[in-house]
Amino acid sequence: MKKWLLIDLILLPVIFILFPSLWSIGAFHPWFPPLASKLGGKIDQMVIYTLIVVVIFMLVGHLFLSWFIVRFGRQKEAETQTLNPKAETLLAVGISLLMAVSAEGGAMALARPVWKKLYIIPPPSHAIQVEITAQQWDWLVRYPGPDGVFGKTNPKLISFMNPLGIVPSDPAGKDDLVLKDEMVLPVNHPAVIYLRSMDVIHSLDLPNFRIRQDATPGMTIRIWFTPTKKGTYPIACSQICGRGHYLMQGKLKIVSYKNYQEWLQKEEKEVSGRGEKEGQEGEKSP
Amino acid sequence: MKKIFSEDHKVIGKQYFFTSLFMALAGSLLSLLMRLQLGWPGKYSFPVLDKIFPNGFSGGVMRPEFYLSLVTMHGTIMVFFFLSMAWSGFGNYFIPLMVGAEDMAFPFLNMLSYWTAVPASIIMLGSLFLPTDAAASGWTAYPPLSAVPLASSGSGLGQDLWIIGMALFIVSFTMGSLNFITTILQMRTKGMTFLRLPLVIWTFLFANLVGLLAFPPLVAAALLLLADRHLGTSFYLPSGLVVMGHLMHRKGGTPLLWEHLFWFLGHPEVYVLVFPALGIAFEVFAAFTRKPPFGYMITLVSFVVISFLSLIVWGHHMFISGMNPYLGEFFSIATLAITIPFSVVMVNLLASLWGGKLIFKTPMLFALGFLSTMGVGGLTGLFLGNAVSDIEMHNTYFVVAHFHFTLLSAALFGVFAGTYFWFPKMFGKMMNETLGKIHFYSTLILFYCVFFPMFYLGFGGMMRHLYDPTQYAFLKPLQPINLFISICAFLLFGSQLIFLFNFFYSLARGEKAPENPWECSTLEWQTSSPPPHGNWKDSYPVVYRWAYDYEKGECVPQTVPESS
Ligand code: HEM
Ligand SMILES: [Cu+2]
Numbered sequence A: 001m002k003k004w005l006l007i008d009l010i011l012l013p014v015i016f017i018l019f020p021s022l023w024s025i026g027a028f029h030p031w032f033p034p035l036a037s038k039l040g041g042k043i044d045q046m047v048i049y050t051l052i053v054v055v056i057f058m059l060v061g062h063l064f065l066s067w068f069i070v071r072f073g074r075q076k077e078a079e080t081q082t083l084n085p086k087a088e089t090l091l092a093v094g095i096s097l098l099m100a101v102s103a104e105g106g107a108m109a110l111a112r113p114v115w116k117k118l119y120i121i122p123p124p125s126h127a128i129q130v131e132i133t134a135q136q137w138d139w140l141v142r143y144p145g146p147d148g149v150f151g152k153t154n155p156k157l158i159s160f161m162n163p164l165g166i167v168p169s170d171p172a173g174k175d176d177l178v179l180k181d182e183m184v185l186p187v188n189h190p191a192v193i194y195l196r197s198m199d200v201i202h203s204l205d206l207p208n209f210r211i212r213q214d215a216t217p218g219m220t221i222r223i224w225f226t227p228t229k230k231g232t233y234p235i236a237c238s239q240i241c242g243r244g245h246y247l248m249q250g251k252l253k254i255v256s257y258k259n260y261q262e263w264l265q266k267e268e269k270e271v272s273g274r275g276e277k278e279g280q281e282g283e284k285s286p
Numbered sequence B: 001m002k003k004i005f006s007e008d009h010k011v012i013g014k015q016y017f018f019t020s021l022f023m024a025l026a027g028s029l030l031s032l033l034m035r036l037q038l039g040w041p042g043k044y045s046f047p048v049l050d051k052i053f054p055n056g057f058s059g060g061v062m063r064p065e066f067y068l069s070l071v072t073m074h075g076t077i078m079v080f081f082f083l084s085m086a087w088s089g090f091g092n093y094f095i096p097l098m099v100g101a102e103d104m105a106f107p108f109l110n111m112l113s114y115w116t117a118v119p120a121s122i123i124m125l126g127s128l129f130l131p132t133d134a135a136a137s138g139w140t141a142y143p144p145l146s147a148v149p150l151a152s153s154g155s156g157l158g159q160d161l162w163i164i165g166m167a168l169f170i171v172s173f174t175m176g177s178l179n180f181i182t183t184i185l186q187m188r189t190k191g192m193t194f195l196r197l198p199l200v201i202w203t204f205l206f207a208n209l210v211g212l213l214a215f216p217p218l219v220a221a222a223l224l225l226l227a228d229r230h231l232g233t234s235f236y237l238p239s240g241l242v243v244m245g246h247l248m249h250r251k252g253g254t255p256l257l258w259e260h261l262f263w264f265l266g267h268p269e270v271y272v273l274v275f276p277a278l279g280i281a282f283e284v285f286a287a288f289t290r291k292p293p294f295g296y297m298i299t300l301v302s303f304v305v306i307s308f309l310s311l312i313v314w315g316h317h318m319f320i321s322g323m324n325p326y327l328g329e330f331f332s333i334a335t336l337a338i339t340i341p342f343s344v345v346m347v348n349l350l351a352s353l354w355g356g357k358l359i360f361k362t363p364m365l366f367a368l369g370f371l372s373t374m375g376v377g378g379l380t381g382l383f384l385g386n387a388v389s390d391i392e393m394h395n396t397y398f399v400v401a402h403f404h405f406t407l408l409s410a411a412l413f414g415v416f417a418g419t420y421f422w423f424p425k426m427f428g429k430m431m432n433e434t435l436g437k438i439h440f441y442s443t444l445i446l447f448y449c450v451f452f453p454m455f456y457l458g459f460g461g462m463m464r465h466l467y468d469p470t471q472y473a474f475l476k477p478l479q480p481i482n483l484f485i486s487i488c489a490f491l492l493f494g495s496q497l498i499f500l501f502n503f504f505y506s507l508a509r510g511e512k513a514p515e516n517p518w519e520c521s522t523l524e525w526q527t528s529s530p531p532p533h534g535n536w537k538d539s540y541p542v543v544y545r546w547a548y549d550y551e552k553g554e555c556v557p558q559t560v561p562e563s564s
């Protein structure tokens, strides 16, 4: 067993220092999906702050562990046989203060304003309004149309042609624009999403915008963000929702405000065109 | 019959222990199947697997539904049927021994508890072979996915079996924990005052108190879920649900109710799993540093605070569920508050090494590994307890990494530390040290290799429960990491075979164990290995001192009178 003592004394500290250090260095690689929203930067800051705190504690802890192993692994006899209540109290109070300041205090100071902005303070009133309804395994995106009002829906009316069950008699619903797995928003303009689900719990995951919000059936949940970069970004589902969970993707295009309006007008024309056609057909049939 | 339906706590302890090892093997094999899929999604087909799971692998390629069943059953089995049950095994065997009793307070209840856990295990395992899938709504079984059979093939018979298996398990756990608590409170031998108890007994007491308070509500919740599934009620189902094009005529319920009820159990459960591992680490450190643990009283107080707080933080799993945002703030503060007593416990554990004479026997190595991995697991919880950073981390592989660093740390390092430590007592044989050390080093290194990179996957945004990450363009660059993890996971499993070999080899051929091979002071070591029927040779032991009296590195058994 003499041979093993040397191996233990070398291997243990090497492992306990090497792996946490390697991990810590790797953790600062830019892993996050490219950032494209305003408040998202604040959320990233929160993560980075926590990362720094965690890395420091983890490395210091493992340094102590390794030091103790080397220092006391060669001991002939234990030094301490009795307790030292004073040292125990001091250490406990010290650690408590340290955690209270870094984990609790620092974190809450950084986090509360962001949380408030995201969930508690109402979003800017000029924000673009979009409704997203999750359904196994698609995202149904609805724009309110020129009147700015979403038409009423009734689950009884849901059909292949009317996936959201928009009530035909409600004038507000006539101009609603419904898309599947596709969303377009203007850059640098706040957007409010009203999130719903038709069947099971899904979770709207917009990795580049640091938005992740469960779509809980029976609720309409409001979330908002301001895109800051043009481009095409993924929409994903991050809540287990059945067989197609891994395929529940969509696309979010961020374009200039001008392009957005042009796009909206074009889509709107199609909607009103379809409405007229439907109307004529309705007249034809007895 | 007498042997099988034994009421002897040592027999029941071993029954629990072997059952949990078997379930661990099953649960690990399920995780290997998942890693097979994640490492090489859609690349190869495995006609062999078609034979074992004709339903799970059509043409040798895993079906997406089956992946979800695998995750669900893996999580459920590992949490409840492996780790919880392993602690039931150790608790049953060692609580009476360490408090100086001849058996549990209620031996019959004890037998009943084990024999309720067995059918629960069989139901769970059996559901994997259903022609319709096993439950596939995650170990958290959120409705409506788990409540509406139309929503998923696993939500048919598989989900019913899952609910019944869980309910039986909780009934069994409740009987067990009543027994543990009563035994610790009432069956202590003469002189065994509370403050003379070894720390591991305290951790079993706190774990079971928390479990007793937190588990039963899930049985109620599960019954409501069954009612929603079969009786047309709507506890969890709101109005207007349209599943697969079918309108459901329910109204008034909300899935949030289940989330609250589930996590009211689910969060305390992780402390139930982690406390005994901490207790074992303190015990092992004392034995292999030849000195008392640092801060016995402060550690106890911290455990009380953690136990209390653990019952009021469940909402940190629901920050983004749509729950009231003010509640989110409350749960965030409460959760971050837990880090304070928890850090105190961890630092006391670390400080227990100070001033000792470290002896690197296998149990000690595993306890050191536990300290490291549990430390990382605990610290990474800071990302998830904070509502704002949780938005970025929730339901990603960061979470998977975090809870494997806590739970698998307790399972691999805690359970193995306990096994190597107590094996001589339980089976009267010594385990092979060299094999033990090889097992330890391979496990530690591979554990880091498997679970450290998962944090990066989480930073990169890879979602949990994902059958095929390569479907997403932004996850494709992360695929080499998945490949690396999968290879290391297979090696990690392989290195556990060293343990299995060592276990059975030592059982058959091991050196005979003396009464007190590690020279410990606690009561279980003051009787023969294994202890006789009734535990004590002629009369109950009488305790004169606390669990950690050391004089010049020599421990003084608790049974030695003060004056001598
Ligand atoms: C043999 C080592 C293990 C490996 C390689 C492993 C791997 C995995 C993988 C790949 C997942 C699926 C992640 C996903 O797709 O979302 C998972 C989930 C999970 N594992 Fe493990 N695991 C291991 C041991 C354990 C142990 C010992 C425990 C607990 C005591 C555990 C608890 C869980 C839980 C609770 C889940 C989540 C299940 C769910 O989301 O429904 N695992 N594990
Ligand atoms: Cu989904």
Ligand SMILES: [Cu+2]
Pocket (backbone or CB within 6 Å): B266, B267, B268, B313, B314, B316, B317
């Ligand atoms: Cu929790």
